[in-house]
Amino acid sequence: xxxxxxxxxxxxxxxxxxxxxxxxxxxxxxxxxxxxxxxxxxxxxxxxxxxxxxxxxxxxxxxxxxxxxxxxxxxxxxxxxxxxxxxxxxxxxxxxxxxxxxxxxxxxxxxxxxxxxxxxxxxxxxxxxxxxxxxxxxxxxxxxxxxxxxxxxxxxxxxxxxxxxxxxxxxxxxxxxxxxxxxxx
Amino acid sequence: xxxxxxxxxxxxxxxxxxxxxxxxxxxxxxxxxxxxxxxxxxxxxxxxxxxxxxxxxxxxxxxxxxxxxxxxxxxxxxxxxxxxxxxxxxxxxxxxxxxxxxxxxxxxxxxxxxxxxxxxxxxxxxxxxxxxxxxxxxxxxxxxxxxxxxx
Numbered sequence: 001x002x003x004x005x006x007x008x009x010x011x012x013x014x015x016x017x018x019x020x021x022x023x024x025x026x027x028x029x030x031x032x033x034x035x036x037x038x039x040x041x042x043x044x045x046x047x048x049x050x051x052x053x054x055x056x057x058x059x060x061x062x063x064x065x066x067x068x069x070x071x072x073x074x075x076x077x078x079x080x081x082x083x084x085x086x087x088x089x090x091x092x093x094x095x096x097x098x099x100x101x102x103x104x105x106x107x108x109x110x111x112x113x114x115x116x117x118x119x120x121x122x123x124x125x126x127x128x129x130x131x132x133x134x135x136x137x138x139x140x141x142x143x144x145x146x147x148x149x150x151x152x153x154x155x156x157x158x159x160x161x162x163x164x165x166x167x168x169x170x171x172x173x174x175x176x177x178x179x180x181x182x183x184x185x
Numbered sequence: 186x187x188x189x190x191x192x193x194x195x196x197x198x199x200x201x202x203x204x205x206x207x208x209x210x211x212x213x214x215x216x217x218x219x220x221x222x223x224x225x226x227x228x229x230x231x232x233x234x235x236x237x238x239x240x241x242x243x244x245x246x247x248x249x250x251x252x253x254x255x256x257x258x259x260x261x262x263x264x265x266x267x268x269x270x271x272x273x274x275x276x277x278x279x280x281x282x283x284x285x286x287x288x289x290x291x292x293x294x295x296x297x298x299x300x301x302x303x304x305x306x307x308x309x310x311x312x313x314x315x316x317x318x319x320x321x322x323x324x325x326x327x328x329x330x331x332x333x334x335x336x
Binding site: 052056064067132135136142143145153154158168 | 211215216217218219220221222223224227228230231234238258259262265266269278279281285286287288289293294295296297300301304307308311312314315316318319
């Protein structure tokens with residue numbers, strides 16, 4: 001495998017710049033487009049890292065989200081946002097993050113972390129070694145998410161189902177009531 | 186005129202079929218090549234969303250009515266669970282009960298292909314529903330909200 005680090009660094013710099021632009025810009029539409037640019041760069045990064053499954057999903061979902069967000073942004077009349085810094089919120093979140101890190105070190109520190117760059121591979125080893133003979137599935141990513149971790153995928157599907165249910169319930173009610181009112185009037 | 190210009194409509198009519206075929210390919214070959222039920226389902230949903238953006242909601246809803254989308258959405262989730270329950274016949278929930286076939290063939294790896302198809306149905310119809318909800322119902326209710334505020 002050839003060295004891909006320079007390309008990845010360039011993509012990372014692009015993504016960081018895009019994120020900063022998305023946060024700092026005053027126009028909501030520009031922010032949405034910057035976020036989309038970051039997402040597309042992430043998709044290319046996945047491709048460089050040799051993960052075409054995730055790259056396809058990221059690209060396709062990014063396109064869909066971009067369409068929905070632009071559609072939603074255009075419907076608003078006033079797309080300029082006034083930014084105001086809430087120092088208290090920043091300080092509180094920093095304190096909580098520090099507490100999280102501290103408690104995490106307290107809990108996991110005793111057992112000892114694995115060395116940096118050498119994660120615990122007990123589960124992944126089983127997947128890699130028995131993936132093909134156990135499932136007869138050529139694409140090991142699909143073998144993992146639909147055979148070894150089918151419960152996980154079922155959870156994802158139910159999360160999607162529930163969120164769609166909630167979105168339809170929240171967004172539909174108003175529209176339906178309006179129609180009924182029009183009919184009644 | 187409902188929807189976008191004639192150029193956009195013509196190109197959309199030309200392209201939508203290819204997009205759906207590509208989505209179906211991504212779904213069916215999910216266990217052999219990169220892709221799978223989720224990515225393919227989003228691609229199919231994108232085809233319907235393209236039709237809705239170009240032609241307006243009436244044409245899109247005539248191709249895939251809202252009620253049918255609801256049924257496909259729930260049916261996909263149910264099919265996923267049923268395939269999982271089918272594994273109980275050989276042991277446990279989500280056991281691979283189907284024949285495994287031969288590696289690198291389309292009909293291989295047992296339950297993974299049906300699961301991919303179920304997820305694709307579910308994802309495509311539910312994302313179409315979300316877009317229609319956000320694009321159509323939201324606009325109406327948003328306008329109503331502003332009118333209420335002004336009144």
